[in-house]
Amino acid sequence: MTQTTRREVMALISGALAGATLGGPAFAQGTPKRGGILRISAPANPSSLDPATGGAGSDHAFLFTMYDTLTEWDFETLKPKPGLAESWSFSDPTTLVLNIRSGVTFHDGTPLDAEAVKFNLERNKSDPKSNIKADLAAMESAAVTGPLQVTLKLSTPDAALPGILSDRAGMMVSPAAVKASAAGNVARTPVGAGAYTFVSWADGEKIVIKRNEKYWKPNRPYPDGIEFSIIPELTTGSRSVTAGQNDLMYQLPPRQKAIVERASNIKIFNGPTLYVFQIFLNWAKPPFDNIKVRQAFNFAIDRETFVKAALAGLAEPAYMNLPKAHWAYDKSVAGLYPHDPDKAKKLLTEAGFKDGLPIELVGYPDQDSVQRQEILIEQFRKAGMNVRFLNAPIAEASAAFFGAEKRGSGILAAWTGRPDPSLTYSLMFTKDAYYNGGRGAVPPELEAAIKESRASEDIELRRKAFATVQRLVMENAFVAPLAFQFELVAMNKKVQGYRPNLLGKPKYDDVWLES
Amino acid sequence: MARRSPTRVIGGRLLQALPVILLATFMVFALLKLVPGDIAVTLAGDNATDARITEIRKIYGLDRPFLVQYGAWLANVVQGDLSQSLLTGEKVATSISRAFPNTLLIVAIALVLALVTGIPMGVIAAIKPDGWVDKTVSMIASLGVAIPGFWLAMILVAEISLKLNWLPATGAKSFSVSPIEAIRHALLPGIAIAAYGMAEVARQLRGSLLEVLSSQYVRTLHAKGLSMTRILWQHGLKNVSVNLFTIISILVNRMLAATVVIEAVFAIPGLGSLIVRGAIQRDFPIVQGVVFTMVIVVILVNLIADLLCAAVDPRIEQ
Numbered sequence: 100m101t102q103t104t105r106r107e108v109m110a111l112i113s114g115a116l117a118g119a120t121l122g123g124p125a126f127a128q129g130t131p132k133r134g135g136i137l138r139i140s141a142p143a144n145p146s147s148l149d150p151a152t153g154g155a156g157s158d159h160a161f162l163f164t165m166y167d168t169l170t171e172w173d174f175e176t177l178k179p180k181p182g183l184a185e186s187w188s189f190s191d192p193t194t195l196v197l198n199i200r201s202g203v204t205f206h207d208g209t210p211l212d213a214e215a216v217k218f219n220l221e222r223n224k225s226d227p228k229s230n231i232k233a234d235l236a237a238m239e240s241a242a243v244t245g246p247l248q249v250t251l252k253l254s255t256p257d258a259a260l261p262g263i264l265s266d267r268a269g270m271m272v273s274p275a276a277v278k279a280s281a282a283g284n285v286a287r288t289p290v291g292a293g294a295y296t297f298v299s300w301a302d303g304e305k306i307v308i309k310r311n312e313k314y315w316k317p318n319r320p321y322p323d324g325i326e327f328s329i330i331p332e333l334t335t336g337s338r339s340v341t342a343g344q345n346d347l348m349y350q351l352p353p354r355q356k357a358i359v360e361r362a363s364n365i366k367i368f369n370g371p372t373l374y375v376f377q378i379f380l381n382w383a384k385p386p387f388d389n390i391k392v393r394q395a396f397n398f399a400i401d402r403e404t405f406v407k408a409a410l411a412g413l414a415e416p417a418y419m420n421l422p423k424a425h426w427a428y429d430k431s432v433a434g435l436y437p438h439d440p441d442k443a444k445k446l447l448t449e450a451g452f453k454d455g456l457p458i459e460l461v462g463y464p465d466q467d468s469v470q471r472q473e474i475l476i477e478q479f480r481k482a483g484m485n486v487r488f489l490n491a492p493i494a495e496a497s498a499a500f501f502g503a504e505k506r507g508s509g510i511l512a513a514w515t516g517r518p519d520p521s522l523t524y525s526l527m528f529t530k531d532a533y534y535n536g537g538r539g540a541v542p543p544e545l546e547a548a549i550k551e552s553r554a555s556e557d558i559e560l561r562r563k564a565f566a567t568v569q570r571l572v573m574e575n576a577f578v579a580p581l582a583f584q585f586e587l588v589a590m591n592k593k594v595q596g597y598r599p600n601l602l603g604k605p606k607y608d609d610v611w612l613e614s
Numbered sequence: 615m616a617r618r619s620p621t622r623v624i625g626g627r628l629l630q631a632l633p634v635i636l637l638a639t640f641m642v643f644a645l646l647k648l649v650p651g652d653i654a655v656t657l658a659g660d661n662a663t664d665a666r667i668t669e670i671r672k673i674y675g676l677d678r679p680f681l682v683q684y685g686a687w688l689a690n691v692v693q694g695d696l697s698q699s700l701l702t703g704e705k706v707a708t709s710i711s712r713a714f715p716n717t718l719l720i721v722a723i724a725l726v727l728a729l730v731t732g733i734p735m736g737v738i739a740a741i742k743p744d745g746w747v748d749k750t751v752s753m754i755a756s757l758g759v760a761i762p763g764f765w766l767a768m769i770l771v772a773e774i775s776l777k778l779n780w781l782p783a784t785g786a787k788s789f790s791v792s793p794i795e796a797i798r799h800a801l802l803p804g805i806a807i808a809a810y811g812m813a814e815v816a817r818q819l820r821g822s823l824l825e826v827l828s829s830q831y832v833r834t835l836h837a838k839g840l841s842m843t844r845i846l847w848q849h850g851l852k853n854v855s856v857n858l859f860t861i862i863s864i865l866v867n868r869m870l871a872a873t874v875v876i877e878a879v880f881a882i883p884g885l886g887s888l889i890v891r892g893a894i895q896r897d898f899p900i901v902q903g904v905v906f907t908m909v910i911v912v913i914l915v916n917l918i919a920d921l922l923c924a925a926v927d928p929r930i931e932q
Contacts (some may be wrong), residue, residue, distance in 0.1 A: 338776065338784060498655050532662050532663070
């Protein structure tokens with residue numbers, strides 16, 4: 100970087116100051132202590148507090164506090180690590196043995212043992228209301244092979260399972276609670292084995308949870324409880340933190356960062372996440388049925404500028420569906436589409452669009468989305484593409500693009516990422532996947548490579564398989580990734596021990612409150 | 615013509631309300647179904663396949679014909695059940711009974727503020743028309759009408775909450791638990807909505823009071839030697855009170871509508887926030903429930919206003 104704008108200098112200075120005065124994430128101050136209520140501004144009402152029946156990615160911020168998962172992930176790289184299962188192993192490629200931690204109980208006092216794990220996995224796999232059947236598609240049966248041991252029989256090798264069990268599918272619900280409730284509906288009466296127990300949920304208003312006194316992790320959690328205020332208007336949410344009514348807010352919009360930082364009592368944490376802004380393409384119909392047009396489209400995008408202009412520099416330019424920090428990132432793929440408008444024009448000419456190409460994309464009408472669109476329209480214009488956005492509210496736009504209507508040739512939206520990358524790829528780049536908007540054909544070697552990525556649990560072999568998957572997706576230009584959003588979390592100085600994570604869904608494992 | 619008894623009048627009016635409720639809920643239901651986008655997609659979750667979405671439609675009865683779905687909702691309502699949120703399963707009646715007091719408090723505060731400030735402004739302006747007081751009042755009134763409520767709301771938060779720290783910036787408290795805290799939370803949103811009401815009250819009152827004060831009987835009163843104060847309080851205001859009640863009923867309806875935006879700015883979990891959330895997620899039982907409640911409130915407010923008008927002015931046929 101030869102030129103540094105004033106804004107960047109300011110950002111550097113404020114970053115340095117923050118580092119010096121607050122001692123950023125790496126230098127936690129003081130000794131953690133118990134007590135206090137953590138008040139959080141949450142941007143969305145959960146769709147359900149039952150991990151099996153809920154649907155929204157925003158639910159995890161609540162679910163993780165009340166449900167522990169069979170496996171957990173490393174905050175920085177998302178590599179799976181032991182959770183409720185203290186160890187696991189593939190005795191052969193289609194047999195996964197889980198060893199459950201001893202002495203763990205659910206909030207209702209019932210034991211979390213092999214029977215309970217089997218019950219949950221079977222419920223997730225076959226209950227009609229379960230939304231996560233697909234996650235456990237490879238699981239044929241779960242058998243109790245010891246008081247604390249469950250053995251999963253798989254129909255095909257699935258090395259993604261340990262990662263998958265760190266998400267909804269691995270959240271353990273008390274079987275007693277499910278059996279006791281009408282029609283097994285525990286959406287509003289969650290009973291898990293997590294750090295906090297459920298107290299109350301008033302829709303769109305407040306969720307209250309309190310410390311699980313019998314939690315298995317020593318000394319955790321530190322706060323007596325958490326109160327989530329549900330504030331969908333993000334500007335209002337950040338004001339509630341600057342005004343002192345809440346202690347912490349996650350999903351702070353990048354444009355709010357400068358405003359919030361003006362308040363002297365607030366610190367902001369950020370880090371990359373899997374959440375990627377991208378343009379999904381419909382490659383089953385013109386013009387994107389032509390690979391040259393898709394490649395031209397990718398060459399036309401100036402991702403560095405996009406990050407600076409649209410996301411206040413608080414993002415990582417995206418050249419594939421995984422960010423640099425991820426364990427399966429492949430550097431060589433990242434070089435495929437440097438910003439090159441001339442190359443884009445050349446490819447368009449070869450594809451028969453010498454005099455420019457009109458493209459209709461679907462988008463969302465909110466202020467931030469429209470700003471992103473304006474920046475992109477200009478970049479595409481310079482490469483000979485005349486892009487027009489058809490905007491509609493999120494539910495309508497995504498149903499129109501991914502559903503039966505097939506509106507537009509692409510949609511500027513986002514992908515929230517998955518704990519195991521094989522899900523990300525199979526949900527977007529297989530023939531019948533919902534997020535393959537056109538249900539367009541996919542080269543057989545790509546489908547094979549996605550399968551291959553699940554075949555072995557050896558992380559080096561998986562890394563190689565994902566390199567092939569990523570290369571095939573990007574060489575075919577089935578998607579135009581733009582930028583990985585940073586997780587921005589604003590909190591007052593009382594809050595200590597918060598760590599951002601790569602999944603971008605906040606966990607409050609080590610958080611404590613200074614009085 | 616003999617006057618009908620008030621109970622019969624009220625009964626008749628409530629009967630008339632039935633078709634209005636039916637029409638309003640049907641129209642809103644139809645609109646929600648016409649707008650593209652579908653709660654089944656939300657319900658199916660992030661990993662959904664087409665097959666799963668179809669399956670969800672079946673489970674929740676969203677694949678039934680439009681009229682059947684409306685009929686099912688209506689049948690529940692007739693039995694006193696507003697059904698439940700498709701997404702979270704909370705009873706709609708529970709959501710509404712929690713949200714309604716928050717909205718009611720804001721509207722009540724806004725109305726009181728609008729009247730307490732608007733009436734004196736209107737009266738003073740009418741006594742000396744075209745004087746500097748009148749012109750100032752006109753200017754303030756124009757500003758009040760012109761300034762958008764949400765903008766005023768944000769300015770109020772920035773100055774009064776964030777800078778001076780006098781009043782809370784967001785949220786609501788229950789009036790039954792702590793009345794003072796509840797009013798402190800509702801004051802800023804109340805002011806934001808009241809600005810428009812104040813302007814409207816002042817302008818309308820000035821207009822109708824001017825008309826009364828320039829009428830012949832007031833000239834006679836002057837000739838009899840009555841003081842301006844007595845003319846104003848005993849005759850003038852009594853005669854404009856009919857207009858005032860009408861203005862109030864219109865204002866209450868407008869203010870209810872304004873809460874949709876204001877509640878978002880202040881993160882108040884009221885009826886406005888509820889209907890917005892319901893509409894965005896296509897969670898139609900919520901939207902239907904709120905519309906149903908709002909229609910009843912509007913009809914009641916209008917009825918009360920009409921009864922009050924008839925009480926002060928016997929010439930009005932009920």
